Amino acid sequence: MDLEAIEKVYRRYAPAYDLYFGALFQPGRRGVIERMRCRPGERILEVGVGTGLSLPLYPHHVQVTGIDLSREMLARAHERKARLHLDHVAALRCMDAEDMQFPDDSFDKVVAMYVVSVAPNPARLVEEMRRVCAPGGELYIVNHFHNTSPAIAALERLMAPFSKLMGFRPDLSLEQFIRDTGLEVIEKAAVNLFGYWTLLRARNNKPRRASEAQKATATADERR
């Protein structure tokens, strides 16, 4: 998948996306948001927010920012926000999640629902999610990964050449993904129909910035 292919395929999906992928993927969306245990005032970033099907599921005491590459998908998210008066949705912006315009540590929790097998470079995507998330924050991913059953895996390999047409890669390996991203997974669960999709909760294990580390050391010294 490249950015142009993603924009093209999701322009085509946008009008009927909710019909095809709304109810089917909703248990995974709900599962992620329940596991986030959102606290009042937390800043949440959802990358690849699409038509905003998850937005009504967040508690209204958080601040949600959604980004997506597809203007057509985002237009539907804007329409949903207005129609349902989703005041906890602070912003919806057109942006590449692999090259975000947010400063480091802008959010407490960052989530990608059904996006990592769509994005051109999943490792780069996770690196960006980690950068914009505060140290000690959490990253959440729900996605389909390459199936371990030989028959389904063979079918997914047959489908792989049609990724650009379908708008996702069916054969992304979970083990490879975790190796490439260095994600520190603290919870893993099977979700959606037949448990065919996987939910990952990971600690944002990036090092603190030098200035913050110095501040933390100074505070510890003062306490001694």
Ligand SMILES: C[S@@+](CC[C@H](N)C(=O)[O-])C[C@H]1O[C@@H](n2cnc3c(N)ncnc32)[C@H](O)[C@@H]1O
């Ligand atoms: C399968 S849809 C999932 C939408 C939504 N998260 C949901 O739960 O239905 C994938 C979405 O990711 C977006 N996407 C893919 N790569 C992206 C990137 N690099 N930056 C921003 N959005 C991206 C697509 O435009 C599309 O809206």
